[in-house]
Amino acid sequence: MNVEVCLTPALLPLYDIENSIVVVIDIFRATSSICYGIENGADAIIPVSHVEECAAYQVSGCLLAAERDGKVVEGFDFGNSPFSYVAEKVQGKTIVLTTTNGTHAIQLSRSAKQILIGSFFNLTALADYLASTSQNVLLVCAGWKNKFNLEDTIFAGAMVNKLRPAAYTPDDSSIAAEDLYLLAKDDLRGYLKKTSHSERLMKLGIEADISFCLNTDITTAIPVLDGDKLIKLK
């Protein structure tokens, strides 16, 4: 079995998506929020790219999540903070989540055997599931506007590190991601402070979100794509 890291969605055409299970990674904050919401009993989360698409669900009884410049868009139920995805708010609900980079990565991965959602929240549960399938794994970093980012890469590295004992063969980007993770793991928050995206998010006043998204193994649910919805893997 191979484990490969696709460092940005722009590189997806180079990979054998059809013969892999894809894990989509968008740590700050889409895939963290999705893992948290599914763990906390949301029936489904529908990822969309634009606020306008999200608004189209307004009549259907879904909760709508959309932000612009770090603030909840007027008329919407909440933004992209994982703190919004608590049981009291999401249990039994379908949520439409606006996330440009995450949705882009999911759309480009559609031919995969299975599309799963990963974050530090469900790291071990997801690693255990992946190892149990004996399938090739492609870890897809959503990145930032198709560019490389450190937080997604470092999570990919954490997953590579977890999969090593199951005898996966890593590619060069998996080796790099794992080494960056090993370098950062004792102080993830400190390490990621030097990244451009963290800086951008800090300016939006969401330091608490960033810090929360770096908690490891606080959930066990694995979100899986089923049609256009992310639901809990049974």
Add this chain to the structure above:
Amino acid sequence: MNVEVCLTPALLPLYDIENSIVVVIDIFRATSSICYGIENGADAIIPVSHVEECAAYQVSGCLLAAERDGKVVEGFDFGNSPFSYVAEKVQGKTIVLTTTNGTHAIQLSRSAKQILIGSFFNLTALADYLASTSQNVLLVCAGWKNKFNLEDTIFAGAMVNKLRPAAYTPDDSSIAAEDLYLLAKDDLRGYLKKTSHSERLMKLGIEADISFCLNTDITTAIPVLDGDKLIKLK
């Protein structure tokens, strides 16, 4: 000033090439051989993608360099080993060099302010020149068939590390590349042994080339693209 690392040529459309000096990096072995050849007195080196293109220069008095499966193609003067680019062979000559990944990276960078060739051989000389220009720097890893590779990334990281004192602002991929370089620098050969490309090259029986390409600061010439030719920067 910014320093950015483009991890593979496939990501080049995302960068502001026009406002940058581009450094093309293909450590095993094209850009190492080019630096060595220009240092050793070659008049010019013309990079081409395919053996057929290279053969087209056969009538023009150029030296032709092309390999297939690690062996010099019949009828050609030499292959891609840097050991071929010694003064006795290349002084005063124009060499046509077949290099798929390197040529690809150069072609896609053509709109840059200037295109330079980097390798461990000319690391410090090139860093000093770059810092003297006060221009944005885009380090372009040639990679392997548009995929990420470790050796080019680690050299990019070495360059980022050299440019730091000149107050360049790094992007996330520059931070990652620099950290990987710092991790690897005390034993570059050992570190790169675990990469897929090294393994592939080992099978070709060119371990000596690989080891030689990791020598730092043995040359000072900076190859620059002038039309279709790489010549020595005056």
